[in-house]
Amino acid sequence: MLPKTACRTQCRAAAVAPGSQCDVLATFDHLPLLNKRILITAPRQYASKLTPLLVDAGARPTWVPGVAISRLSEQQHWQQLDHSLQQLESYSHLAFTSKNGILAVLERLAALHGGPEEAVQYVQQSGIKLCALGADGQVLRDAGLQVHVSPKEASTKGLAAELAATGQAAGAHILCPVPHVAGGLVEPPIVPRFMDALAAAGADAVRVPAYLTSLGLPGPECCAKEAALLQQGYFDAIAFSSTAEAQGLCLLMGGKEAVVSAVQQHCTVLAAHGPYTAAGAGDVLGLPVPIVSRNFSTFNGLVAALADALH
Structure with missing residues (x-):
């Protein structure tokens, strides 16, 4: 058995504070x-x-x-995503559950509308409200889009609770771009529970595959x-x-x-x-x-x- 540390040194008890870095010149x-x-x-x-x-x-x-994250590989999934993205005006909210979903949707919108600027303009004109978790929202802001809902708890559970607490869930029509899980993996319960929570809060939530999650190697x-x-x-x-x-x-x-x-x-x-x-x-x-x-x-x-x- 290999030793767990080559040279064990007494480490400082303080952990790395969120949003900070260790001292570059630290011993x-x-x-x-x-x-x-x-x-x-x-x-x-x-x-x-x-x-x-x-x-x-x-x-x-x-x-x-x-796991590996990649673009959708099956035509039927592309078609589902394209169909949903071409009628954003029919939805009240676009609820992202990951940064990967945001990137996939922005990429596909750019392909459908002739470029990134045209895609942003289309989203803005659709009137849809954008929902993102924590730091993921910065991707939308960097693209020139507003994040309308960003829950205090950066999780799908937190997002569902935020929409319900602010009265935005009841009667809402919410598009949820989520991963398509393949390659021998079983879909974890996170997304199904999110969809159930939205439905329980009175929303008509629609899931659509946005990217592929498969075995990492x-x-x-x-x-x-x-x-x-x-x-x-x-x-x-x-x-x-x-x-x-x-x-x-x-x-x-x-x-x-x-x-x-x-x-x-x-x-x-x-x-x-x-x-x-x-x-x-x-x-x-x-x-x-x-x-x-x-x-x-x-x-x-x-x-x-x-x-x-x-x-």
Whole structure:
């Protein structure tokens, strides 16, 4: 078994505060995640945001994408999305559940209307209200669009509650661009629960596939070395940013039993970006997820939670 730290140093107890970075000139003993080996399973689009924050805190992350995010691959799904986007004026709200959904919709609107500026103009003229979670809304603002609903809790549950509390749900016609889950993965309950919550609040909510979520790598052979490291106890923690990533990790690393056995044998700690991901990943693995970001509007919250627990 490989040692968990090559040179163990006393790390400062303070975690990385949300929205901040570690001191660029800090000495090693002041880095809250110094030499902590963290397996991250986020797709490329999110791993590229999380990894620098972990490195900045002194961690040594390893990336094995449990899921991949890409454009829709089947014509029927493209047609569903195009049909919905061509009649935005018939909806009262456009409710995004992820940054990927925003990017996919903006890209498709630009293709349908002749360019980004024309797409923005079409959305503005449609009169539809845009809903986004946390920092995701900045993508819309950068495109020149207004975010009308941004819940205090950056989650689908928070969004449904915000729409209900402000009286915007009852009688509303809401378009929800969501992922199409494929490649051996099972759709996590997040989106179905969101749709149910909107319906319970009196909304007529319509889901439409906007992008594809599939297995992060072609097969287990692509991460055989990392799977061996997991079995040897190399990692201090595994960090999930979505429930589907836990499914993908099991498919890529020898199955649920192999992953669970390694985690239990070596006391590898599980971490999650927010309580809903923690609950979902815990259900997939049948294990507790003790490290949970309290602020999950950005990945700073996850890094802070890891630093708090592992320093």
